[in-house]
Structure formats: structure tokens, C-alpha cells
Amino acid sequence: MKVSVRRSGTASGIDTFEVPAVKGRWTVMDVLDYIALNIDPSLGYYRHSVCNQGICGRCGVKVNGKAALACTSKVQEEELLLEPRSGKVIRDLIVEP
């Protein structure tokens, strides 16, 4: 699966990764974890250090233009564009609470 991530501090503003995500099984957080653990550890996002249950809202991102919680949103699309949610971006997908 092709996953594009809007990032701060890169020349293009978007980095693209190939991730072996399984539609309907992997969450967006699983995709981000895969990228951080296997491809680019510098990716900025809220890891599972928060609730991971759809409660705290810290993992909010835009998935193909729609607001979603990364920890509870299952991947359903063939391609993903992940962007920071509205607000002041600190780095990549991390936004001020």
C-alpha cells in the first residue's frame, strides 16, 4: 500500500512509503508504527504512549482529507494520504493539543 505523509522540514513536504498494510485489519496507527519502526524512525506522530482506545484524541490526523483517530481507524483505502489535523503543527503529524 502506498502511504504518503505530509511532513514538515522536507523539501517536497510529502514523503511516500510502501507499507504491507492489510485493509480492514491494520489501523492507521499500525501504519505509522510500521513506518517508524521499519523505514523512517524520524517520523513525527503520537505513538501508543497515549490511550490507544479512541478516548484522548491525541492521535487525530487527516486520512485522505477526513479527520480520524489513528488508533481506531482501520485502513480501508488502496492509498493513504496522512496529514496533520487542524492546529499548530509541531512536527510532521504532531499538532499542539
Ligand code: FES
Ligand atoms: S491514542 Fe488516544 S485517541 Fe488515539
